[in-house]
Amino acid sequence: MSTATTHTAEHPAGEYHGGLLRWLTTTNHKDIGTMYLTFSLIMFFVGGLMILAVRAELFQPGLQLMKPEFFNQLIGVHALVMIFAALMPAATGFANWMLPLMIGAPDMALPRLNNWGFWLLPPAAILLTLPFTLALFGIGDGALATGWTFYAPLSVQGGMGVDFAILAVHILGISSIMGSINIIVTIFNMRAPGMTMMKLPLFAWGWLITAFLLIATLPVLAGAVTMLLTDRHFGTHFFDAAGGGDPILFQHLFWFFGHPEVYILLLPVWGLMPHVLSTFSRKPTYGYKAQVYSFIAIGLLSVVVWAHHFFTAGMPVPALVYFMFSTMAISLPLAVLFFCWIATMWKGAMTFETPMLFAVGFIVLFGIAGLTGLILADVAADAQYHHSYFVVAHFHYALFAGGIMGVMTGVYYWLPKWTGHMYSEKLGKLHFWLTVVSFNLTFLPQFFLGLAGMPRRIPDYALQFAEFNAISTVGAFVLGISQLLFAWNIWCCVRGGPKVDGQVWEGAEGLEWELSSPPPHHSWEIQPVVK
Amino acid sequence: MEQAQPTATRHNRLIGKLLLMVAGAFVFAFALVPLYDVLCAATGFNGKTAGPGAIRDGFGVGGLQTAAAPVSKVDTGRTVRVEFTGTVMPGLPWDMRPLTVSLDIHPGELQQVSYLVRNTSNRTIVGQAVPSVTPGQAAQHFEKIECFCFSQQTLGPGEAREMPLAFIVKPEVDRSIRHITLSYAFFSVDGQRQTLTSSREAQ
Numbered sequence: 006m007s008t009a010t011t012h013t014a015e016h017p018a019g020e021y022h023g024g025l026l027r028w029l030t031t032t033n034h035k036d037i038g039t040m041y042l043t044f045s046l047i048m049f050f051v052g053g054l055m056i057l058a059v060r061a062e063l064f065q066p067g068l069q070l071m072k073p074e075f076f077n078q079l080i081g082v083h084a085l086v087m088i089f090a091a092l093m094p095a096a097t098g099f100a101n102w103m104l105p106l107m108i109g110a111p112d113m114a115l116p117r118l119n120n121w122g123f124w125l126l127p128p129a130a131i132l133l134t135l136p137f138t139l140a141l142f143g144i145g146d147g148a149l150a151t152g153w154t155f156y157a158p159l160s161v162q163g164g165m166g167v168d169f170a171i172l173a174v175h176i177l178g179i180s181s182i183m184g185s186i187n188i189i190v191t192i193f194n195m196r197a198p199g200m201t202m203m204k205l206p207l208f209a210w211g212w213l214i215t216a217f218l219l220i221a222t223l224p225v226l227a228g229a230v231t232m233l234l235t236d237r238h239f240g241t242h243f244f245d246a247a248g249g250g251d252p253i254l255f256q257h258l259f260w261f262f263g264h265p266e267v268y269i270l271l272l273p274v275w276g277l278m279p280h281v282l283s284t285f286s287r288k289p290t291y292g293y294k295a296q297v298y299s300f301i302a303i304g305l306l307s308v309v310v311w312a313h314h315f316f317t318a319g320m321p322v323p324a325l326v327y328f329m330f331s332t333m334a335i336s337l338p339l340a341v342l343f344f345c346w347i348a349t350m351w352k353g354a355m356t357f358e359t360p361m362l363f364a365v366g367f368i369v370l371f372g373i374a375g376l377t378g379l380i381l382a383d384v385a386a387d388a389q390y391h392h393s394y395f396v397v398a399h400f401h402y403a404l405f406a407g408g409i410m411g412v413m414t415g416v417y418y419w420l421p422k423w424t425g426h427m428y429s430e431k432l433g434k435l436h437f438w439l440t441v442v443s444f445n446l447t448f449l450p451q452f453f454l455g456l457a458g459m460p461r462r463i464p465d466y467a468l469q470f471a472e473f474n475a476i477s478t479v480g481a482f483v484l485g486i487s488q489l490l491f492a493w494n495i496w497c498c499v500r501g502g503p504k505v506d507g508q509v510w511e512g513a514e515g516l517e518w519e520l521s522s523p524p525p526h527h528s529w530e531i532q533p534v535v536k
Numbered sequence: 537m538e539q540a541q542p543t544a545t546r547h548n549r550l551i552g553k554l555l556l557m558v559a560g561a562f563v564f565a566f567a568l569v570p571l572y573d574v575l576c577a578a579t580g581f582n583g584k585t586a587g588p589g590a591i592r593d594g595f596g597v598g599g600l601q602t603a604a605a606p607v608s609k610v611d612t613g614r615t616v617r618v619e620f621t622g623t624v625m626p627g628l629p630w631d632m633r634p635l636t637v638s639l640d641i642h643p644g645e646l647q648q649v650s651y652l653v654r655n656t657s658n659r660t661i662v663g664q665a666v667p668s669v670t671p672g673q674a675a676q677h678f679e680k681i682e683c684f685c686f687s688q689q690t691l692g693p694g695e696a697r698e699m700p701l702a703f704i705v706k707p708e709v710d711r712s713i714r715h716i717t718l719s720y721a722f723f724s725v726d727g728q729r730q731t732l733t734s735s736r737e738a739q
Contacts, residue, residue, distance in 0.1 A: 114547055186554045194546050220557050228565025243569060246666055247625060247723035254572050258565055319672055 029124070032116035033526060034101045039423070040123050041098030042416070045091050046492060048130060049409070052086035053485050055079045060447075060481040063474050066466055076464035077150040078166065082133060084153035085170065088270065089177045090130050092404065095412045096273040097122075097184045100212050102423060104188065106517035106524060107206045109197025109533045114190040122183040129176040136166040152462055154263070155229075157244035157255040161236050168237070171230045178223045185216035197516070199535035203297070206515055207290065210297050211276020214304040218265045218272075221308065226262035229255060253318055260311035268307045270404060272300060274411030275342060278364055280515070281418050282346055285361035286353025287512035292345035299338035299345075306335045316384050317391045325384045332382040339375055343368065358510075359433030360418035363410055366441045370406030374399060377452070392462075395455025398448045405444060413440075413491065420495065421509045425523040426502035432494045439487035446480030610644035611707040617641075618705065619717045622651060622665075628724035629657040630691065635698065644707040646681070650700045651720070653684075655691035662690050662725040670717045677709035678716060688725055 028040060059079050062070045071079075101119065105112055113119050133148070140147040149170035151160045160167050192205070192213050205213075232243040233255070242248025244255045279290040290296070312320065312328045320328075346368055355361070377399040381387055390396060421427050450473035455461075459470045466474065507521045516535075520528050618641060620634035636649040655661055665685040669675040680686075684699035691697065705716065 115551075182558055186551060186558075189554060190547055190550050193550055194543065220554060221561050224558050224561035225565040225568075228562050232566075232569075246721060247664070251572065251576070254569065257572065258568060261565075261568075319670075321673060 030120070032112075032120050034105050034113045034116070034119065035423075035524070035526065037113075037119050037123050038098045038100075038102030041094045041101060041126075044123070044126055044130075045095035045098060045412075046495070048086055048090035048094070050488070050492070051130075051134070052083050052091055053488065055083040055086065057481060057485050059083070060478040062464055063466070064478040065475070066468055066471050068465055071464070073464045074150055075147065077152070077462070078137070078148040080462055081149045081152045082137075082170075085133055085149070085173070086130070087404075088153070088266070089174070090126065090133070092270050092408050092412065093177075093181060094126060096212070096215070096270070097181075099208075099273060099277070099412075099415055099419070100184070100188050103419060103517060104191055104209055104212065105195070106422075106520060106528060107515055108192065108195065108200060108209055109516050109529050109535065110191060110195035111527065111529050111532070113187050114195055115187045118183050119187055122180045122187065125176050125180040125183075129173045129180070132169050132173040132176070136169050154259055155233060155255070156259070157233065157236070157252040158246075160233055160255075161244055168234070171234050174230050175227060178227050181219050182223055185219040188212055188216045189220075197529070197532045197535050203294070204535060206276075207279045207293065207296055208273070208276040210300055211272040211274075214300045215269050215272040218269050218304055218307065222262040222265045222269075225258060229258035229262070232258075253315075256315045256318060257312065260314045261308070263314060264311045265304075265307040267400075267403065268303055270408045271411070272304070274367075274408060274415070275300070277411065277415045277418075278346055278367065279349060280513075281360050281364045281414055282349045284418070284510045284513040285358060285364075286350045286355050288349060288353040289514075290345070291348035291351070292341070295341050296345050299341045302338040303335060306331065306338070310335065313382055313387075316387045329382055329384045333379060336375060336379060343372065343375075354512075358417075359428070359430060359437055360414050362434065362437045363414035363417060366437065367406060367410050367414060370402055370410065370441070370444070374402035374407055377402065390455060392460055393455035394451040394459045394461055397461050398451035398455060401448045401451075405448070410440070410444075416491075416495070418510075420498055421505045422517065422522050422524070424499050424502075425504060425521075426498050427505050428494050428498040428502065432490055432497075436487060436490040436494065439490070440484065443480045443483035443487060447477050447484055448480075450474075450477045450480075609707055610642050612642050614711065614714075615640045615642055616705055616709065616713065617715050618647075619715070620649060620651070620719075621717065622720040622722065624722045625724070628661065628663055628722055630655055630661070630663060630722060632720070632722055641705060643677075643705045643709055646702065646704050648682075648700060648702045650698045651684070652696060653689070653691065653699050653722070654696035655694060658693040660690060660692050662688050663722050664688050664725045665720045665722045668719050668721070670719065671713065674705075674709055674713050674716045677706040678718070679704045679706060685720065 028036065031037060031040075056079070058071070059076060062068070062076060101113060104110070136145055136148040139145050145166065146164040148166040149155075149160075149163070150166060151163055155167070155170070192209055196205070232241065235241040236243050236245055236250070242250040244250045244252045246252065275296075279293075279296060283290045310328060310332045312324065313332045316325060316328070350365075357365075377395070381390055381396065381399060417428065417433055454470055454473050454477075457470065459466055505522050508518050509522055510518075516529075516533055517524075519533070617638055619638040620636060622632045622634060624630045624632055631654045632651055634649065634651050639647060639649065641647055653663075667680070667683070667685050669678045680701065680703045682700060682702040684701065689697075689699065703718075
């Protein structure tokens with residue numbers, strides 16, 4: 006640690022503390038990245054347990070296990086946990102770990118803010134789930150029971166679980182905005198000499214667009230839930246028709262954030278995919294510029310299409326037509342991305358290690374999400390499919406196959422770099438096949454349920470839906486249990502395993518692979534020069 | 537670390553700009569509230585009907601006589617069915633029902649109907665009706681000349697009253713619209729709400 010002295014001002018804690026205090030006070034991007042990823046994995050299981058209880062209830066028609074009120078709480082909190090506490094922190098964890106390594110920066114630009122950004126998450130997660138526990142002791146009536154969308158006027162009338170969720174969303178939002186500011190400043194100001202914006206790794210580009218989307222839309226959500234809070238407790242009437250307010254306004258505000266949120270979750274994954282595909286195809290990324298421009302186009306389009314989430318709420322025909330066509334227009338830059346991913350693999354010397362399996366699985370399943378999204382974007386068809394299980398299946402193909410499987414791609418791809426050990430390929434492949442088969446077993450039947458007219462968010466259903474629901478529940482339990490393999494594989498890899506060199510993957514390119522595995526605690530203190 | 541100072545300055549400048557964007561987005565959320573209201577009132581989206589202002593513009597100085605005068609062009613070539621409904625919101629111990637459930641009219645005709653509203657409690661209560669027209673496209677052509685929703689209504693203990701409503705469906709209403717539903721939600725007006733429930737919102 007000969008260079009440690011020059012960094013004591015910036016990293017006073019990392020060198021001196023051991024144990025818990027090290028993690029509480031660390032400002033090192035690698036430590037913080039590890040904490041984000043660990044938190045994300047824990048919350049992934051928390052959110053998963055909630056939805057397994059829901060699927061257990063839906064195994065058979067009728068009410069077996071829980072009251073409808075509790076069912077409503079589970080689905081809403083499941084969504085909030087998975088989106089805000091599992092997927093978003095996973096992406097932020099990737100950014101923390103990899104961005105400085107990839108762009109040749111010694112650390113993130115704002116290390117203390119980084120630490121604070123992470124440590125806001127656990128209190129928010131507790132706020133979100135605490136009402137469940139309080140209800141056990143007879144305090145309050147449980148967690149948020151409105152679904153994750155907080156629609157007024159239900160959320161104006163709801164119990165104290167809504168207040169807990171509003172405060173949790175505020176804290177999570179502040180954390181994400183701080184993370185975004187940090188990432189933008191890092192990418193703009195800390196790149197290695199010679200690394201121009203058009204030489205930036207695609208992962209960094211994906212995150213850059215994500216960060217700008219977060220900054221533009223999260224404050225709108227914060228505003229919307231603030232209005233909800235004042236409507237509930239301080240006598241305002243933003244969403245209360247009795248005082249001249251309008252509940253539909255809430256839907257506009259919510260989805261002005263909510264739709265870009267989908268791309269916030271997916272853009273980091275789209276940024277990571279080309280790296281994995283090019284590594285295991287042993288070919289350079291196809292269409293770098295096309296992908297960058299597609300990211301930007303999707304980012305811009307994502308903030309002008311929000312009302313397709315409530316076509317059925319009542320809108321004049323010109324507005325319906327506008328939102329339909331602008332939504333469908335997003336498929337154009339997305340098609341460019343799909344083309345580039347496939348063209349990167351085209352005639353490559355491909356091998357199918359676990360990250361590559363997940364990447365290819367991602368392309369196929371995320372493609373299904375995109376195509377079913379086009380059906381929902383059609384105003385005429387949407388009147389039939391709105392609020393049905395078709396929508397549930399569609400966004401799980403987008404957010405599980407597109408989001409979570411994308412995150413798993415990244416974890417398997419970078420785990421050897423982070424730990425210096427190779428994970429078990431055998432377990433990894435088993436995990437992939439179990440995941441992909443049970444995922445389809447869970448969600449494919451839900452398309453048919455939706456087409457047949459089963460509404461979402463209802464704990465009971467008509468008899469003709471029984472078979473598909475039973476299949477879906479079996480799939481969900483296999484899917485949930487398979488994820489234990491993932492956790493076990495990571496655990497073993499962190500503890501030990503075959504040593505890997507800095508390069509790790511034969512075909513990998515980029516600054517991050519020039520460092521040892523694991524990289525030293527302080528890396529790129531002297532910035533590399535990119536030609 | 538000789539670059540430390542310029543780097544810090546660059547960081548701070550960028551952070552300042554980004555924080556400004558965050559603040560701007562937060563303010564934008566609140567700016568959407570009046571924008572949304574203006575848009576809905578101007579276009580009739582969302583069933584917000586035209587109020588007395590629109591009547592003045594269309595018919596000169598208000599009042600039933602003058603209002604009826606220019607509507608000579610009654611479109612007898614077609615009929616539109618208007619249905620009436622009403623709900624009393626929680627917290628208001630009243631009953632309401634339309635005395636006419638539905639009416640077949642020619643666009644341009646002046647019509648008068650009424651609702652029977654009864655106070656089921658033993659105290660005097662003030663209420664305010666908020667109207668909504670479905671489909672939204674018809675809302676801007678649905679003109680209320682006289683309506684109990686234009687002002688707050690006071691009912692004594694057990695009092696029942698017929699509350700009148702005079703309206704015209706303008707001949708400009710789209711030919712594809714054959715069915716219009718007028719719905720009222722009656723809200724309790726307690727002390728705190730009195731100031732907020734101005735006549736503007738009641739339209």
